[in-house]
Amino acid sequence: xxxxxxxxxSFNPAHQGHRRISRHVLDALALDEMWWLVSPGNPxxxxxxxxxxxxxxxxxxxxxxxxxxxxxxxxxxxxxPFTYDTLLALTRRYPKRRFVWVMGADNLAxxxxxxxxxxxxxxxxxxxxxxxxxxxAARAARAMGWLRRTVRPAAGARDWxxxxxxxxxxxxxxxxxxxxxxxxxxxxxxxxxxxxxLKPQALRDGVTRRPIL
Numbered sequence: 001x002x003x004x005x006x007x008x009x010s011f012n013p014a015h016q017g018h019r020r021i022s023r024h025v026l027d028a029l030a031l032d033e034m035w036w037l038v039s040p041g042n043p044x045x046x047x048x049x050x051x052x053x054x055x056x057x058x059x060x061x062x063x064x065x066x067x068x069x070x071x072x073x074x075x076x077x078x079x080x081p082f083t084y085d086t087l088l089a090l091t092r093r094y095p096k097r098r099f100v101w102v103m104g105a106d107n108l109a110x111x112x113x114x115x116x117x118x119x120x121x122x123x124x125x126x127x128x129x130x131x132x133x134x135x136x137a138a139r140a141a142r143a144m145g146w147l148r149r150t151v152r153p154a155a156g157a158r159d160w161x162x163x164x165x166x167x168x169x170x171x172x173x174x175x176x177x178x179x180x181x182x183x184x185x186x187x188x189x190x191x192x193x194x195x196x197x198l199k200p201q202a203l204r205d206g207v208t209r210r211p212i213l
Contacts (some may be wrong), residue, residue: 004094005033005099006099008089009036009038010039013055014038021104024171024174025171025173028127033068038065038073040075059190072207084115084117088123103129105131121150128162130172153169154169154172
């Protein structure tokens with residue numbers, strides 16, 4: 001089994017915070033690789049200010065360079081913006097992989113708003129990464145009322161493949177203040193940079209190998 005971490009998001013844009021988190025998670029969970037799932041659209045985020053998918057995908061490729069990370073827009077192919085549907089499809093399509101869902105403490109604070117969140121927790125283990133300013137909100141999260149009994153010790157995080165979901169581990173990794181919101185505030189037209197204006201046909205999905213159009 002290939003131990004694979006899944007980090008989903010808009011990546012609008014991807015940045016060094018994503019890279020640092022992933023590098024630490026790769027080690028903390030003893031992963032073989034991570035997949036960055038560049039979402040075609042997040043149901044919980046406003047569409048205004050969302051850069052085109054090819055630009056966001058290109059930023060993820062750039063930010064993940066040199067690490068065992070595959071950048072993918074497979075959610076668009078699967079046809080659903082909802083995480084549970086994505087996870088269900090991936091576990092069926094790739095039976096030789098063991099997946100763990102990776103998310104920040106900011107997402108745990110609103111996890112109860114996700115469609116079928118209990119089904120997500122029952123399908124794959126979840127690793128929650130500390131985020132600046134969200135420690136209290138994560139511990140007091142509405143979803144934690146149901147998930148608290150499933151929390152596993154961080155000292156045993158490398159044994160996550162032995163856990164039967166629902167299973168949650170809280171990873172206290174070095175905090176990184178970098179945020180996509182801050183980058184957009186400073187550079188609202190970041191996606192027009194030549195760094196991210198590659199021709200879509202030149203971009204290929206890191207998992208399916210199909211062009212990103």
